Amino acid sequence: MAAPTMPASTxxxxxxxxxxxxxxxxxxxxxxxxxxHSESGSxxxxxxxxxxxxDCELGQRxxxxxxxxxxxxxxxxxxxxxxxxxxxxxxTIPEVSHEQSDGLSDYVYDWSLKSSSTPEVDALYAIAKxxxxxxxxxxxxxxxxxxxxxxxxxLQVVGTPGPSGTVTPxxxxxxxxxxxxxxxxxxxxxxxxxTNSAVVKADGSFMASADELYELLTDEKRIPxxxxxxxxxxxxxxxxxxxxGGGVKGKYLELQKPTKIVSTWKLNSPSWPSDHDGKLTxxxxxxxxxxxxxxxxxxxxxxxxxxxxxxxxGYYIGxxxxxxxxxxx
Numbered sequence: 001m002a003a004p005t006m007p008a009s010t011x012x013x014x015x016x017x018x019x020x021x022x023x024x025x026x027x028x029x030x031x032x033x034x035x036x037h038s039e040s041g042s043x044x045x046x047x048x049x050x051x052x053x054x055d056c057e058l059g060q061r062x063x064x065x066x067x068x069x070x071x072x073x074x075x076x077x078x079x080x081x082x083x084x085x086x087x088x089x090x091x092t093i094p095e096v097s098h099e100q101s102d103g104l105s106d107y108v109y110d111w112s113l114k115s116s117s118t119p120e121v122d123a124l125y126a127i128a129k130x131x132x133x134x135x136x137x138x139x140x141x142x143x144x145x146x147x148x149x150x151x152x153x154x155l156q157v158v159g160t161p162g163p164s165g166t167v168t169p170x171x172x173x174x175x176x177x178x179x180x181x182x183x184x185x186x187x188x189x190x191x192x193x194x195t196n197s198a199v200v201k202a203d204g205s206f207m208a209s210a211d212e213l214y215e216l217l218t219d220e221k222r223i224p225x226x227x228x229x230x231x232x233x234x235x236x237x238x239x240x241x242x243x244x245g246g247g248v249k250g251k252y253l254e255l256q257k258p259t260k261i262v263s264t265w266k267l268n269s270p271s272w273p274s275d276h277d278g279k280l281t282x283x284x285x286x287x288x289x290x291x292x293x294x295x296x297x298x299x300x301x302x303x304x305x306x307x308x309x310x311x312x313x314g315y316y317i318g319x320x321x322x323x324x325x326x327x328x329x
Contacts, residue, residue, distance in 0.1 A: 017059040024056035037131040041082030044128040048076040058151045070097040079124030087124040089113040196302045202312040203294040206325040210286035214258035226319035
């Protein structure tokens with residue numbers, strides 16, 4: 001979708017990747033040992049990271065940074081109460097990946113106790129099992145952003161355009177772009193602005209419920225999981241949305257949870273007329289083992305059909321693929 005005259009777009013369009021596994025191992029070793037909890041004179045903490053297995057990569061596809069990681073982390077923990085009684089053991093988390101950070105599954109904590117069992121030791125063990133998981137989950141939630149901050153600049157040329165051809169930050173932004181479509185929302189006005197237009201369709205099947213996918217498409221707290229950019233979304237009729245760092249904007253025309261989303265759709269790109277809105281209809285059809293999602297975009301300027309179709313597949317369907325929803329085109 002980016003204008004062909006923009007060098008940054010050309011440079012950032014093709015797939016690139018960087019193995020950051022050594023960096024990830026160091027990050028876990030440095031960050032996790034800062035975790036501790038104190039109560040009633042007792043303290044439990046992570047004392048070391050004994051093992052990090054798995055791979056961590058940062059990839060770029062069509063100007064979008066994608067973090068790819070799946071690690072097993074083994075840690076040592078210890079505790080001490082106010083009377084000097086101590087306990088120690090191991091904690092294994094078999095999987096630290098997008099599945100957990102995107103809320104698709106929970107972390108699994110496999111605990112073991114090295115110290116001999118006594119009432120005092122058991123009390124410390126219970127505190128560790130009760131309090132440390134939430135602290136660890138919060139720290140893991142910062143891993144993706146830390147990876148982007150540390151390595152995103154190595155893959156993207158400065159001034160990277162997102163799907164719109166507008167400048168998008170390498171890491172998820174902390175605030176959403178201001179502004180929205182100024183024209184009143186009306187179905188008859190959706191294709192106003194150009195007379196020669198086409199309809200583009202793309203679809204995919206995803207291993208998630210229709211409710212889950214509907215939330216991923218409309219909830220501004222969940223949209224960044226698959227767009228890798230800040231989002232703004234007010235999922236009510238007439239409410240506005242802004243995706244891909246402001247690259248795509250529109251307003252909701254019709255919402256039928258969890259089966260249908262209809263909205264205006266405007267691309268912030270030199271190739272898309274500034275006074276023109278397309279109309280995007282998303283239908284979700286839940287089946288026995290997956291949900292089929294169809295994206296139908298009408299009002300696409302003639303000559304933009306192939307590029308628009310590729311980007312619907314790359315940014316929407318590919319975005320869901322990047323978070324492990326196993327889409328099939």
